[in-house]
Amino acid sequence: MLDRVKEIYQEIEHFQIQSKDELEQFRLRYIGRKGVVTDLFEKLKQVPQEDRRAVGQELNSLKDFAQQRFKESSTSLENSFSEDVQPPVDLSLPVIPNLYGAQHPLNLVRQQIISIFGRIGFSVADGPEIETDWYNFGALNFPDNHPARDMQDTFFVDKKSNGAPADLLLRTHTSNVQIRLMEHQKFNTTFQPIRAIMPGRVYRNEAISARAHCMFHQVEGLYVDKNVGFKDLKDTLYHFVKEMFAKDVKIRFRPSYFPFTEPSAEIDISCQICHGSGCPICKYSGWVEIAGSGMVDPNVLINCGVDPEEYTGYAFGMGVERITQLRYGVNDLRLYTENDVRFLRQFQGA
Known part of the structure; x- marks a missing residue:
């Protein structure tokens, strides 16, 4: 051997x-x-x-x-x-032009939303994307095993030993930031009015398609003070729609249900793709939903240590992808995350 x-x-x-x-x-x-x-x-x-x-x-x-x-x-x-292989040099080739970069359309619309609300006194707040069940559901008037929890398919971080959902999850909306803002008032000697918007990523366990995605972006708003009424909510959202879209856009409020607001309403605008004549985006109705809204439920205020007998407030939430879709005529949500340069270059100088 x-x-x-x-x-x-x-x-x-x-x-x-x-x-x-x-x-x-x-x-x-x-x-x-x-x-x-x-x-x-x-x-x-x-x-x-x-x-x-x-x-x-x-x-x-x-x-x-x-x-x-x-x-x-x-x-x-x-x-x-x-060392041996050297690329050929053709000195007769034209000079490669300096191409300008383009911002992502979601960033463009997000900045426009922040600017519009900033001009009427709304600050910007942020919060964690990995959240506890209390801030994502419990404080927002979602009781355990309530059917409203099924409205939002949730990504839980892990499971408990008995197989039940864990306390940590990926937030399904940016409403968790609203709870943290109101809860912070417990530590103030005098209540300070809250007027803020909360842009950020949210996650839901949904199949990816042209109309849905498991990760998307929301902007929610909250205004809490004395004598805040539903008219204040309507005036705010009317102003936003007129600033974001055309001045002649039509708006309507439809009664709806959310566990954390009462009364609640969904906001529709006339379709900016077909201008009301009917298309797949508006399902041939001429109207497209852009946001949900309502007066903050007294139970939510109590959960955050705010006296509902003295203070009232309104809240709203909208999807940045939907606003961008109507703003720029994007017909497939998957285009936002595919990083196709042909798509992104359309927004140079926007």
Whole structure:
């Protein structure tokens, strides 16, 4: 066996490697699964017990020698190819123009939304995307096992030992930031009015299609103070729609239900794609829903330590993808996350 090992040493040392094909032949012959070195290891069991230790050490040395020869030859070939191969230079080619970058359409619309609400006194607030059940559901008047929880398919971070959903989850809306803002008032000696919007990513366990995605963006708003009424909510949203879209856009409020607002309403605007004549985006109705809204439920105020007898407020939430769709005529939500340069270049200078 030791004589055979010495022969293989000599073969490896004198093996000519001048090309990638010869390098591959070397690998297959000596260090591959069916190579010579592997075969010798298989035959080690036939060596007498008293010689097996010495022979095994020699085989390990042979294996290291073969792998080192392969590594050095591979590095040498790569360096020689990089030095020899030079790209041709054609001095007659025209100069490549300096192309301007483009902002993502979702960022453009998000900035426009922040600007519109900023001009009427709304600040910007942010909060965690990994949230507890209390801030995402409990404080917002979602009782345990309430059917309203089924409206939002949730990504839970993990599960408890008994298989029940864990307390940590990916937030399904940015309303968790509203709760944190109101809860912070507990530590103030005097209540400070809250007027803020909360832009951010949210997550729901939905199948990805042209109309839905498991990750999207929302902007929610909250205004809490004395004597805040539903008219204030309507005036605010009327102003936003007129600023974001055309002045002649039509708006309507439809009664709805949300666990955290009462009364609640959904906001529709006349379709900006077909201008009311009917298309797949508006399902041929001429109207497209852009937001949900309502007066903050007294139970939510109580959960946050705010006295509902003294203070009232309104809240609203809208999807940035939907606003962008109507603003720029995007007909497939998947385009926002596919990073197709042909799509993104359309927003240069927007």
